Amino acid sequence: MLKAAAEMIDPLNRYPGYLLRRASLAAMVALATRLAPLDLRPGEATVLTVIEANPNSTQSDIGRLLEIARANMAPLVSRLASRELIERQPVDRRSHGLVLTRSGRSLVARIKAAFAAHEQTLLEKIPASHRNAFISGLQALAEKTSNGN
Template sequence: MTGNAQLSKATKSRTDARPPRGRKRSANSGAGQHALDDEIGLDALAGHAGYAVRRFQIWIFQDFIRTLSAVDIRPTQYSVMTVIGANPGLSQMAVAKRLGIERARLVHLLDSLEQRDLVSRIKSATDRRSHALHLTARGRTALAQFKRLAAEHERHVAEKIGKGNREKLLQILAAFT
């Protein structure tokens, strides 16, 4: 029940629209003289990195969620499992810090993953405050599948913006990783 209320129709709001710029339609579809669906000048907005990044991020997350909908894994869950899988024994604090998420938020994420028997919290012997995080056996095989699906998602990204552009993007944003 992690209630994934989203996705559903999915293929509806794809951004692949790309206003062909130059078509007028019903004489009066709204309030003003701007009648058309597309072709509304963004002007200044076009030069803002934040706007483009936001739109892209929405697209990319939606594609990720859709591509991994069969296994019901969201981007954040995937990142948590990936980090734990690559660094078994990490504390919650360490994972939170590494991924840039609140440790308070990680609690719920781990609750969910632990309920699904993908991750286990093992009490640390050396520091009884903290938990050592590990993937379960089931979690390890599951993660392998998640990674295959995630790779498919990455291919979608490459198709969308171009392979070279994707790599250039990764390179530009490497500092944030």
């Protein structure tokens, strides 16, 4: 009486919202797998690339950009610092700017290679003629709803 999933009616398979979730989940698993050899989770790798692109940003700045709550940035940054991938440069007595260390810079090079390979793998699944429409659709859905936070 076991029913194979393929034999069941899935009323959701045409729903963009459902597909979006499934696609995102699959991509996240693939990315996490790719980053595992670097001992980084996707959020950590992302923060490192943002620090490279915006040296001396505070962790609040980065949290705002990536929509990571301040409370969750603290342990994340702390772990990166304890691995000596980043350093905290004092900005004032309350905050500090984050910069990559030498080993952070070399790790970011590997992260960017992993990201590029990951994105390449995703794009390859989509016919070239659809890629621009696909990406601009994602941008429209990902857009923040104009709250300054």
